[in-house]
Amino acid sequence: MSISTTRFLAAALLTLSAFGQETTLDPASSFKINFPKDSPVTLVTFDLGGSKATARGGAMTLDLNSGLLLRNSSSKRIRGVTLLVLAQDFTPGGRGSVAVPALDVAPGENFPVRIDLRMLRPLVVGNGPLVQVLLDGVLFDDLSFFGENRLNSRRSLTVWELEARRDRKHFQQLLEAQGPEALQRELVASVNRLQERPRLDVQISRRGRLPRPASAPATAYEPERTVRFSFLRLPDAPIELTGGAASVAGNEVKAPSIDILNKQSKAIRHLDLGWVVGTKDGAEFLAGTLPADVQLAGNAKTTILDEAALRLSSRTGSRVIIENLVGFAHAVEFADGQLWIPSRAALEDPRLARLLPPSPEEQRLVELYRKSGLTALLEDLRK
Amino acid sequence: MNQHPDLADLALFAGRDLPFWKQWQVRRHVSSCPACSAEVASFRQLSSQPIAEEMIPSVAWEPLASEMRANIRLGLEASEAIAAYRRPSPAEERWLNWRAAVMVASLMAVASTGWWFAVSVKKLQQPVAVASQPTVVEATDSGVEISDGNLTLELRTPASRASFVSVTTRGGAETRYTDAETGQITVNHVYLDD
Secondary structure, three states: OOHHHHHHHHHHHHHHHHOOOEEEOOHHHHEEEEOOOOOOEEEEEEEOOOOEEEEEOOEEEEEEEEEEEEEEOOOOOEEEEEEEEEOOOOOOOEEEEEEEOOOOEOOOOEEEEEEEEEEEEEOOOOOOOOEEEEEEEEEEOOOOEEOOOOOOHHHHHHHHHHHHHHHHHHHHHHHHHHOHHHHHHHHHHHHHHHHHOOOEEEEEEOOOOOOOOOOOOOOOOOOOEEEEEEEOOOOOOOEEEEEEEEEEEOOEEEEEEEEEEEOOOOOEEEEEEEEEEEEOOOOEEEEEEEEEEEEEOOOOEEEEEOOOEEEEEEOOOOOOOEEEEEEEEEEEEEOOOOEEOOOHHHHOOHHHHHHOOOOHHHHHHHHHHHHHOHHHHHHHHOO | OOOOOOHHHHHHHHOOOOOHHHHHHHHHHHHHOHHHHHHHHHHHHHHHOOOHHHOOOOOOHHHHHHHHHHHHHHHHHHHHHHHOOOOOOHHHHHHHHHHHHHHHHHHHHHHHHHHHHHHHHHHHHOOOOOOOOOOEEEEEOOEEEEEOOOOEEEEEOOOOOOEEEEEEOOOEEEEEEEOOOOOOEEEEEEEEOO
């Protein structure tokens, strides 16, 4: 056998072995956890059980199923943690995060964080760890914050904590005023709302252009039209949404603009507006939020413009045709750092109750009731 | 034309469906041949009989008839071309073989060059992820994903857990689920960089 033939066979064998081969990942080389030295949370254990890399054709798929056990090394109770997930070779101009809200971890206690990742990239050998996990922020029970806050996790963790306090207070008051049966009824209603909630898959592109879906027929064309927003008015909201429109074509909506009036004398620096989409068959879905950093003085007006394009698709495969758009105030951050969220009374509105997901704390309490029953729930609420 | 035209030609002649030259030849024969003239007359009589009521009304007969006529003409011309084919002499065959060999060799050269270019370009491009479509974030039941068609990062939601998905117009997608073992809430989020 000549040298060239031997080389060819060796190359062919190597190529064949690369296709469809699964490799178990080495935790040390594939995952790097970088917490600052003065971090209030420290890593106790780290498990990559079941994680694997698979080469398929010209691409490599990595499934990382990691379990982190973290310890509260601070002297305060932790209410929420956000971890920043960086996968440099895989992420096309973006990053990921894993947050754990609705926590109540005492100093010295451990708590788990689960990170399940799937990554796909061309089959190129790279250097360094595949994934880096950094600490973006920790929120304590006194609403103080630690962390780099690269993902604005201070705001999101604080909003979740305020929602948790609002909902715990509501359930505690209900328990005191009307007893366990009333609380039970409220939770059953919450469970039912969770199950009845319509679900859609949502895609978004900031550049106003979404790739054509593979399933779309080549001749499908939906003419664009301008749809005006209608608004849900929350009585205690510090802002009023006065007008707005977006461009709609079939199941896509883009370039929303909304006019806003600050009803208070305090300046506002950030807004989160909820965005509900009504379809031709009468269904309504909370598609997402429209966040905006603003410099809005007291009693002043502004208009929020966005170039984003959003596409909705039904999980049942049925065609979604957007008919109308509804906006509402979801959260407001004032210039002095104070936050406004809708009151529990405002959320009693049947339309909002149907559309809005429960807070993370309500979701946790519902799960506790479903899994462990009323006694465990009452014990938790008495903490 | 010394021999009688065959029945198919007579039928086509009766319906004026033969090519011009053939039509002229058959007409000359029919004008001097009583038997063929009788056949043509019978074909014309048949074609003039009312058959509309037997036809399926939903079928568009006119376009179908035109297509059939065109196919018949094509068939006749092809058969004439085959009949006119003459076997080449041994000297001509050698010339043809040589020409065929050159043609095959040229095609192989083009294909090899194309393959070589494709492989070379692929090797050059391998380390570079070419963004073929805009970067899109997506929130589904299985998790949140950021992808440009080549590179994908997905934060997955464990199967069969109730989840809430939403997106922000700033290019963020979020999914929230309850961990089955711990009862803890986890919020996975992907973001497009500013």
